[in-house]
Amino acid sequence: DMKVTQMPRYLIKRMGENVLLECGQDMSHETMYWYRQDPGLGLQLIYISYDVDSNSEGDIPKGYRVSRKKREHFSLILDSAKTNQTSVYFCASSPGTGRGAETLYFGSGTRLTVL
Amino acid sequence: GQQVKQSSPSLTVQEGGISILNCDYENDMFDYFAWYKKYPDNSPTLLISVRSNVDKREDGRLTVFLNKSGKHFSLHITASQPEDTAVYLCAAGVNQGGSAKLIFGEGTKLTVSS
Numbered sequence: 001d002m003k004v005t006q007m008p009r010y011l012i013k014r015m016g017e018n019v020l021l022e023c024g025q026d027m028s029h030e031t032m033y034w035y036r037q038d039p040g041l042g043l044q045l046i047y048i049s050y051d052v053d054s055n056s057e058g059d060i061p062k063g064y065r066v067s068r069k070k071r072e073h074f075s076l077i078l079d080s081a082k083t084n085q086t087s088v089y090f091c092a093s094s095p096g097t098g099r100g101a102e103t104l105y106f107g108s109g110t111r112l113t114v115l
Numbered sequence: 116g117q118q119v120k121q122s123s124p125s126l127t128v129q130e131g132g133i134s135i136l137n138c139d140y141e142n143d144m145f146d147y148f149a150w151y152k153k154y155p156d157n158s159p160t161l162l163i164s165v166r167s168n169v170d171k172r173e174d175g176r177l178t179v180f181l182n183k184s185g186k187h188f189s190l191h192i193t194a195s196q197p198e199d200t201a202v203y204l205c206a207a208g209v210n211q212g213g214s215a216k217l218i219f220g221e222g223t224k225l226t227v228s229s
Binding site for chain 1: 121149151157164204208216218221
């Protein structure tokens, strides 16, 4: 069963704490993404990863970093979280090759609240 | 600025009618266009997509129209049903060897009333 798994589903942190959001996929997809969704702004791309240790900034990378040491796993890290990073974070993956190469498969999202 | 824009935050259509969702983009280099559907507290899922070499694609009740000169694409849903009620996100991107760095619009909340 094709799946993108995000952990945790809900997270509350205090300003200044470090945050780790985890994402896994079982489809051997090359490309993985982190987006955040805010009201009225749709999905904004934070980072894209084309494969292990091949990461590229998206449109809003400031305040975030990522790690991809295995193809099936992509982490988003917030060093010293800020209140304006309160959002819903979606991880996604895409095959990168073949039919439907560009199709994004999304995880269920992590709702992060920074107090 | 917003590279992909959905100017209508909401749309209400009667059951059985045609829902028309619109999306405008700025980047001439975009060559891949898609519509995603999102229910509350759920993740977006792909509905339909087109490459820039076609100007129309049909799939059941769904049709995507692409107007490259106007930098505009739209999703038409015929025979709209209450279960079509959801947020619809348009997305556009440049195909880079299979991967597309997709830029999403703000979303349009479609309500189909019975």
